[in-house]
Amino acid sequence: MSPISLLSDRDLDAPLAWRHGVPVSARQFLADVVRFAPELEAGGPVINLCVDRYAFAVSLAAALVRGETSLLPPDARPDTLARLVEAGGHTFAIVDAEQAETPGLPRILIENRPPVADAGEQPVPEIAADLHAVSLLTSGSTGTPQPHAKSWQTLVGDVAAAVGRLSGLLGRSSLSGLTLVATVPVQHSYGLESSVLLAMLGGAAFDSGRPFFPADVAAALASVPQPRALVTTPFHLKTLLLSGVALPPVDLILSATAPLSPQLAAQAEQATGGMLIEIYGSTESGQVATRRPTQSEIWETFGQIRVHAEHDAEGGERFIFEGDFIPEPTPLADVLELVDERRFRLLGRANDLIHVAGRRSSLGYLNHHLNSIPGVVDGAFWLPDDVTDGVVRPVAFVVAPTLDAHAIIAALRERLEAVFVPRRVVHVTAFPREGTGKLTARALREFALAQLASDGTPVQLTHEVPADHPAFAGHFPGQPLLPGALLLSEVLEAVQGVPALAARLGAQPTLAAAKFLAPVRPGSTLVIDLIPETGASRGLRFEVRSSGVLAASGRWTPGSAA
Template sequence: MVAFAALLVRGQTNLLPPSRAAHAVDAALTANPGSYALGDAALDPAPPHYLHFTPVAGSAGSGATMLVADAAVAAMGYTSGSTGVPRANPKRWDKLAISSGHNDALLRALAGGDYHVVATVPPQHMYGLEFSILLSLFGHAAVHAGRPFFAADIAAALAELPAPRILVTTPVHLRALLDSGQALPPFAGIVSATAPLAVELASEAEARFGVPLQEVFGSTETCVIAHRRTAHEDAWTPYAGVALHPQPDGTRVEAPQLAQPVVLADIVELLGDGRFRLCGRNADLLEIAGKRASLGDLTHKLLAVPGVRDGVVFQLDDTDAMGIRRIAALAVAPGLSVTAILDALRGDIDPVFLPRPLKLVESLPRSETGKLPRAALLEALARDQGPGTGDR
């Protein structure tokens, strides 16, 4: 947060690569000539363009108010690469102030006033930036300085903050937290994003911890634009001023924090009360042999198979002898065989949409935020094609 603010007052832009992997950082630096990396770790050998600083405890600033120009490009957010190559999206300071105001109002409603945040998502991801760094810079929220990963770390971080506390997390972290059985100190609510949250998982979390869970919807391009209490409703409530316009290639989004409308690949159904339902993504829609399905729905059915703890269905780039792009899947299912999973899927999925191949893996190649970059999925599928793969 210190480095983020320091760059702002110097009129510089924070680059937010899709991950902390060396290749992702190098790509962001290469795409922005004259850029550099800043960190508090003493790296040996230090990579090119790396500046090391050592925070001084108890040091005091000049006391002068540090101002940031409204039109300043405060950050350059990169998409995750889950649908291809990461893309850069500039974020103006005044527009971030608007979106942060909406997020702050949502968390205030959960906490009943001022609140304190523990976030398990890294701040270079737009969701992490919005619900950690920016809440502190624009509002009265206090955010825990650490980024806890394991269940015991989350419990310790919550205990270090005064009430009311809010946990900002992802479905992957939430699943691990529930499976651990870790007891948590009292807190006011949960916020989740980065991947679709299953109703069953949301309901289990609310029942276990006795707090409401709000799932937020947005993108790197738009920031968060809507929310819902997933355990109790399937429709999303847009933030104030957000307007959605369905079109053939997705949905055009108009919002106060956008300088111009943005078209997302998400397909929505508008409801009469101003809310909307997500119906998949334009790129997820499949049509094979005159039949239609969506990758999102196929993934949901894979996850519904008893014993499947995690999984994803995706389409390959190569085609078969009929010129059709094959459908593949990765599944984490200890104790199950590929045959057992395919047999279970046959009851819910048309045979033309059964994943071939389906590969069993120990874990999905998720990023720090729970995303599944397409390149990582293809690499995992290609690795060790053997007994754990079904293609029948």
């Protein structure tokens, strides 16, 4: 297998990057890679935590030249970094800020050094095609990073397919001269593919920053020459357009991580004068398809990538992508409607389908309509664990300073089936979104529970009691039941999972009363009601039901240390 160049065939004296409005040539980039590569520790792997996109690119290239794998975590929390350290290995981090913390992990600081006075003739390094180049890590809903290994050949093929599609859409022979300004972190698969790699392997250039606030995005775009492209997400794009900040002309807008409404796409194209293209893919597969939402709802795959449906014995369906740069057939966690083997409609995430009163929809579909209401800055539906009148009712959380709940519900009645219209709308100031604009299921659940508990709203949680719980062995042979002390422990653990309730009781809550009214058997599903008390006591009542029968009730109060 022949090696593949670190950079595409390009003019080495033309800009590969822009730093604060100053161009950095590809030749200078290669000189910086040669200068930094010897500073890396042997053995790896390398955890690339650089925020500056140019520092990241130099670090990534230096690792490739050394034959090392770069780990790209979703965040730099100590617990995330601890999981990446390989036993017996030589894992180390690269950072671009002195104040960056990597507790217990060796690190190397890549400094912002002045350019080499004479970069000279720098040969473009050749990288082994089968080198394990990067492991992209996602947190998902569990918070545990899941690594997805990518070879250098896979990354090169992925970017080549995107270059061909984007060049054709822009009516250009290549992406040479196009400068990319990205609001997404480079450690994310989309941020990596559509900024640094699209420049290194596709002939474009990238801005080194990661602007977030609308004024910073506008300034970053204005600091680089045309043609220019904005690489962003629906959340960032909506925030930018609602700000009213004047934007310089943009030739291309790339959007990914969530479906974009045709209305927002049209507004973006009108505000910038550019073409908006959505990218579809996943960390597992890379980017595999595009669409222009102002012209069609149908996605078309890159190159010769094909998609087909598979069915299991239970009647379940999943959609498999294969071909071109995808090393092996890869399922994606979405529900599609296939037009043919290269075109499809996206119906929603397979794991966000919900059922209300016998009707089926997806949270993505509901969120689309919620966020299309004029005046809603941001919004998300959430389906609680509790059941009211035998039907689970969705709750809508919104950032909408100019609208009240009645106006939002009235607008949703015009867009949704009646069973999906929320009975409650909760106004919030912001959502706990990730750097890509994503709102994970876990983060939304914790956020929703905290918001509901903070205003005295009862919270209901469910908990499965394992059939093989060790406590059943001694309580009692032939008639096992869960001891009362462990049942109370389950209640307290439920309280600790809701930050607002945990704060109410403090670090050392006191059990003021408890009654045990029915046995809890192996394999039971517990429904735990937590009812905040009003008044000065700040107490918390609880009721625990097993199979619809009240098994326990009681009350916790704040301890003396609270």
